[in-house]
Amino acid sequence: MIREFGWIDVLYLVLAMRWTLALTVTAFVGGGLIGLVIAVLRVSRVWPLQAIAVLYVQAIQGTPLLVLLFVFFFGLSIVGLPVLPWIAAALAFSIYAGAFLGEIWRGALDAIPKTQWEAGAALGLGFGEQLRHIIVPQAIRMAIPPTVGFLVQLIKNTSLAATIGFVELTREGQLTTASTFQPFAVYLTVAFLYFLTCFPLTQWSRHLERRSYGPA
Amino acid sequence: MALLEIEKITKRFGTNTVLDDVSLTVDAGEIIAVIGRSGSGKSTLLRCINGLEPIQGGRITVDGVRVDDKATDLRKLRQQVGIVFQSYNLFPHLSVSRNITLAPTLTKGITEAEAREIAREVLHRVGLEEKLDAYPEQLSGGQQQRVAIARSLAMRPKLMLFDEITSALDPELTGEVLKVLEDMARSGMTMILVTHEMGFARRFGSRLVFMHEGRIHEEGPAARTLAEPRTNELETFLGAVLH
Numbered sequence: 001m002i003r004e005f006g007w008i009d010v011l012y013l014v015l016a017m018r019w020t021l022a023l024t025v026t027a028f029v030g031g032g033l034i035g036l037v038i039a040v041l042r043v044s045r046v047w048p049l050q051a052i053a054v055l056y057v058q059a060i061q062g063t064p065l066l067v068l069l070f071v072f073f074f075g076l077s078i079v080g081l082p083v084l085p086w087i088a089a090a091l092a093f094s095i096y097a098g099a100f101l102g103e104i105w106r107g108a109l110d111a112i113p114k115t116q117w118e119a120g121a122a123l124g125l126g127f128g129e130q131l132r133h134i135i136v137p138q139a140i141r142m143a144i145p146p147t148v149g150f151l152v153q154l155i156k157n158t159s160l161a162a163t164i165g166f167v168e169l170t171r172e173g174q175l176t177t178a179s180t181f182q183p184f185a186v187y188l189t190v191a192f193l194y195f196l197t198c199f200p201l202t203q204w205s206r207h208l209e210r211r212s213y214g215p216a
Numbered sequence: 217m218a219l220l221e222i223e224k225i226t227k228r229f230g231t232n233t234v235l236d237d238v239s240l241t242v243d244a245g246e247i248i249a250v251i252g253r254s255g256s257g258k259s260t261l262l263r264c265i266n267g268l269e270p271i272q273g274g275r276i277t278v279d280g281v282r283v284d285d286k287a288t289d290l291r292k293l294r295q296q297v298g299i300v301f302q303s304y305n306l307f308p309h310l311s312v313s314r315n316i317t318l319a320p321t322l323t324k325g326i327t328e329a330e331a332r333e334i335a336r337e338v339l340h341r342v343g344l345e346e347k348l349d350a351y352p353e354q355l356s357g358g359q360q361q362r363v364a365i366a367r368s369l370a371m372r373p374k375l376m377l378f379d380e381i382t383s384a385l386d387p388e389l390t391g392e393v394l395k396v397l398e399d400m401a402r403s404g405m406t407m408i409l410v411t412h413e414m415g416f417a418r419r420f421g422s423r424l425v426f427m428h429e430g431r432i433h434e435e436g437p438a439a440r441t442l443a444e445p446r447t448n449e450l451e452t453f454l455g456a457v458l459h
Contacts, residue, residue, distance in 0.1 A: 119305035122266060123319035123371065124294035133318055137309045 005180040010189060016172030017193055023158045023168060026090045028151060031097020038102025040131070043109045053102065060099030066160050068092045073164040085166035093158065100150055108143035109135055148205035152198045159194075169193060217280065219244045219375055219406055220265065225274030225284075227260055234260045235271070236430040244374070247401055248408045249417035249438055252427035253453065258410045261427070262377045265408070266297040279374060291323055298368030299377040302384050304360045306352040306367070312339070313348045316367045323371075331370075338366040342396045358389030362396055369400075376400070378409040412457060418442050426450045 041053035060068070073088040112135050120130035162171035173190040177183045220242040227235035235257045242248055250258045263269040265276060267283050267290050276283040279296055307315050316338060317331035326334075332348075339345045342362035352360055361381055368376060378397070382390040394416055400407065401420040411417060417424060421438030426449070428434075434441065434450045445451040 115301065115303060115305045116307065118268060119301070119307070120319075121268060121290075122294060122299045122301075123367070124291040124323045125319060126291065129322055133322070134307055138307075141309070 005182040005185045009176050013172055016169045019168040020158050023089055024155050027093030027097045030094030031101050034098025035101030035105055039105035042106040057099045057103050065096050085164045089161040089166045104146045105143050108139040111142055112138050145205045145209045148201055152201050155198055221277040223275045225271045227271050234430055238432055244406050245404050246422045247420055248423050249421035250410045250425045256427040257430040258427045259379050262379050266299050295371050296373055297375045298373035300364050300368055300381050302380040304364045306360055308352050312350050312363050316370045320370055334370050338369040342366045357385045358392045361393050365396055376405055376407045380410050
């Protein structure tokens with residue numbers, strides 16, 4: 001049955017946005033945990049650990065996200081595991097985000113001068129103490145803008161989950177288009193909703209970039 | 217027993233030998249001025265003493281503890297040996313007070329309040345008590361370097377190493393840092409300074425060590441060695457830095 005694209009459809013799109021955000025948050029938390037481990041492995045002074053981290057990052061960054069998504073969705077069901085689109089998407093996006101966040105955070109840790117590590121060592125602090133009290137607090141400041149930048153990418157990239165039937169914003173747009181035959185109006189609305197989510201984040205990241213040290 | 221004993225140490229970076237058969241004994245209360253051209257190994261020597269650089273041969277003993285031994289607790293060693301760097305290396309995200317209290321609270325198990333009292337006292341010694349709650353970027357270079365000295369002093373070291381600590385400062389700021397060094401010298405602190413401040417070396421140095429091509433080329437009482445160098449290399453070097 002074909003009907004007009006109306007406010008009720010807009011409401012459904014806004015509601016579908018929940019799933020876009022749920023997938024983003026899940027991937028960001030999951031990817032953040034993986035990324036933390038990857039970043040710390042990369043700055044550790046133990047080469048096998050560094051190698052594991054490099055391998056992980058290279059493998060994931062060298063693979064299209066869409067393929068990763070298919071691997072989890074189709075691949076796991078072939079080996080007999082029943083995979084829901086939601087689970088496959090959460091796994092694929094976490095693993096993807098882990099590689100990118102790990103690399104961003106490694107870059108931030110690397111950007112802190114070696115002399116800061118050394119000053120900590122010279123005061124008798126161990127590797128973990130130097131990392132926690134001296135390096136990480138300074139690196140966080142550097143890492144926030146690119147991290148928020150990646151978060152914006154992540155929000156937009158969750159639209160790929162539409163391809164495995166996960167009903168988030170883009171998939172909901174496809175379904176609405178199918179029943180209204182008004183793709184232009186529908187996808188313009190979808191685009192606007194993505195923009196409304198991403199724009200404030202970009203602004204916030206710019207604001208954070210301008211802060212400096214000193215008494216608050 | 218000597219506070220510091222360096223016996224025939226060798227330090228290589230790859231195939232490049234930076235320290236070659238260097239031996240030096242320092243007693244408590246001595247002030248050793250280490251001079252020499254850049255690349256002569258003087259900074260590396262300091263860094264080996266507190267274990268920031270591993271050595272490939274020989275041995276270093278601080279207060280009876282082998283620095284080059286894998287089993288040595290570097291954490292304990294570094295409570296005994298403080299080092300101040302040319303570029304201050306304060307922690308920019310922490311207040312002056314926290315810069316000083318961080319290591320004592322983490323490594324000595326004292327409370328933040330106790331550590332803050334220590335911070336107040338060591339800042340008083342470098343004449344910056346009023347900067348307790350300032351941030352490094354609010355201080356001049358000379359003040360930052362004095363805070364760095366205070367940060368080291370807060371660990372109550374037995375031996376202080378200074379790596380060209382006035383070299384990054386404008387001439388009008390070196391005076392305030394040298395004054396702090398002079399006060400420490402008078403209080404009997406054992407110090408090894410890599411320095412270009414020949415005036416300080418002459419007045420306060422108990423001994424002068426001239427390094428040349430990774431070796432100790434000449435060594436002797438500071439004032440006399442500066443006035444009457446025995447080797448051509450030291451004479452040439454002094455001629456270059458004093459004129």
